[in-house]
Amino acid sequence: MSTTSKLAQRFAQIRERVDLAETYAEDGATMTAMQTLTDAVTAILGMIQPSPDPDRKPMPLEQLVETVEGALYRRTAEQVAAVPWVAEAIGLHDPRIRALGEVAALAEQQYRAALVEWIGRDWTCLCVVSCAEDPATACSLSGERHVHPEIPGRPGVYGPCPVHPDAPGDH
Structure with missing residues (x-):
């Protein structure tokens, strides 16, 4: 082949x-x-x-198993798995677990980035990310942040775009 x-x-x-x-x-x-x-x-x-980094030789499987079994006398499996070098050593012997760890690390990075974005958001404005969410109030600059005022007495319903009064869809 x-x-x-x-x-x-x-x-x-x-x-x-x-x-x-x-x-x-x-x-x-x-x-x-x-x-x-x-x-x-x-x-x-x-x-x-x-394969793993050629400069790093994985701990022999027998030694890793003995180390983990020894740790289980004093700690739970969850506590042993939480030790970074143990998880890394197991991942060198099991590519599926290594892949799970990499997926978890990526998810953790994305989670932290989302938290930072949320914390840093300007909560004092009434901006909408996309005014195209409601076709009745959509303007040609949908997707750019700008204010659409809420119509009094109609919660969740927004009026024409005051920033772009001549934009299509704002009449």
Whole structure:
């Protein structure tokens, strides 16, 4: 089998896993969908990062198991798993767990960025991100922040754009 066909086969397997994850998600099987999607991430990482850093030799599996078993005498499995070097060492032996860790790290970064954005938001203005949400008040500059005043006595209903009175849709 040629290198090109092997690569195409690997891409096809990834595509199948993603499609299967989508099917599971649509059927309400979110945990199975996440596991299948994690398998796809593992396959992708295997293509772009075939092995751990060559300068870092993973701890031998027997030593890692002994270390974890020893820690379990004094701590719970959750506490042991929370130790960063333990999670990293396990990930070197299990690409699926490494992929889960990378997905979790990315989600954590996105979560923190969303928190920072929310905290830094100007809560004193009445700006809307997109006035196109209501076709009756949409203007040509939808998507740019600008104020549409709420119509008195009609909560949630906005009037014409005072910043762009000549814009289409503001009449």
